[in-house]
Amino acid sequence: MPRLIELVNIVKDFSQNRVLDNINLYINQNEFLTLLGPSGCGKTTTLRIIGGFEQPTGGDLLFNGESILHTPPHKRQLNTVFQRYALFPNMNVAENIAFGLKIKKVDRTSIKEKVQDMLKLVNLVGFENRSVTSLSGGQQQRVAIARALVCKPEVLLLDEPLGALDLKLRKEMQVELKNMQQQLGITFVYVTHDQEEALTMSDTIAVMNEGRILQIGTPEDIYNEPKSAFVANFIGESNIIPGTMLEDRRVSFAGTVFECVDKGFEEDEPVDIVVRPEDVRITSKDAGALVGEVKHVTFKGVHYEMRINTGGFTWKVQSTVQSPAGSIVGITVAPDLIHVMQKSAPVREVNAL
């Protein structure tokens, strides 16, 4: 796949404050790439640099291999769906969608046709003459998408487009957006702080924090093989336990030695162990590698969430089978589900939604 957009060593300062620190990223044609991170991590700034609304302090931005740093936004081959939609209040739905086409001097009959096609695509047939201020959030959202897509951009930039919608609508729109992207074959660059949204929709996720990209990969990669404790903690829930790498494939944590699949660490190197709550298996007292007491059980619908104290560490465990609070159980973790990471900066608590 050819590289469509490339960010090379992008740096951005806002009056002494470094908000983007050496961002390197490429986006392939037809890719759905998500910039994921907590608020203030620089993801929106990155998107605004691609859109041309912000000039980077340093670095280069390539489009089809050519620098577009000095191309003003209205001459870039991409369109944006803004966070709060930014529909033009003085125009009705059809006029909003037709705005870009009129600028391109498309003739009247084809404008009408294309607007109709778009209304069909976003399920708003019959809304042509409605004022945009009379629409619900979800409908405004669809108009914003239609207005951007009607120009047939090579790339669509989306800045938390589903942030203002309620949960049910958001889930529906996630599926619809993904379908549209595949149907139309347009490259999507999507910004969100919602890890679930990122996992559901993306081909590739770039996890950002404090102006840096921490990890780029497929949703599966990011979820199953997080490269740092921050990523592990931000994407889904995790047990993060300090440990020591004894030798290749042998690691000690929580007072016990476990087999694992990681290697290449130094002997006795201190490490962070990440274990997903659904990867902890509950066994009988005698069969477990660790023994602990169930402190807490919460019913979560599909599964139960339990807190199991093994003396020194309280495990977050998810299972479809409930072990009652107060019972003594054993727990084990399969070697390939133990993720060993180099100790990096201390993990900061993040409210992953």
Place this chain on the structure above:
Amino acid sequence: MTSYNANMMAVLKRLYMGLILFFMYAPIAVLIIFSFNASRSRGTWEGFTLDWYIRLLNDQHTQRALRNTVLIAIFSTIFATAIGTVAAIGIDKLKKRSRTAIMLVSRVPVMMPDVIIGISLMMLFLFVFRTLGVGSLGFGTMLLAHVIFNVPYVILSVTPKLRQLDPNLYEAALDLGSNPLRAFVQVILPELWPGVVTGAMLAFTMSVDDFMVSFFTTSPGVQNLSIRIFSMTRRGVDPSINALSTIIFVVVMIMLILINRRDRRLIHKNAEDD
């Protein structure tokens, strides 16, 4: 007993309000009534007539003054509205500290006594003319002075509209391929329009209303209506002054009522949108 007190209070409140309005409008009422008086006397009523108005309309000086007032009001409104709108946008884009400072500075002319604005503008014009060696006070300087004192009113009425503006609207227009000028005309200006129109109406009213600044920035040969009234009173009092004042009063009053109704309608509209 309590209800008697409450009634008394209500009556007193109304009386008080009535007295204030009476003192405010009694002089104007007298002026209007005596503009229709058949006698030259300002004390006795001797029957209804439109003579003073007819005489006024036939007076060449007054005709010229009327023309000057109207031309200056129209052109100063156009220039001040354009300059003020652009200035408001520029001020809005500034960082917070400089924005507060400039808003304060731009408000000063609104609060400054007219006589000071008038004299200072006159001194400035004369200084420039002397330095250049050409030019004199007249229609041009009076127009310029009106533009200057009208700009703040436009800035003050456009600024709130800018505050309400979605910052992404302009970017969205650019994003869809519109150049900056087109984005401004087709997307931003329609959003600011109610503020621009209110500012223009205020500017027009202020221009028609002004005497002091005009007086200092023109030459004796070029009069507007308010200067004409002033010069007529110096030559002896004549009820056509009453007629002229009545005309100005009515024009200004109509403008104020229009502005007021507009504001109320906009508030209603905003309330419905929410």
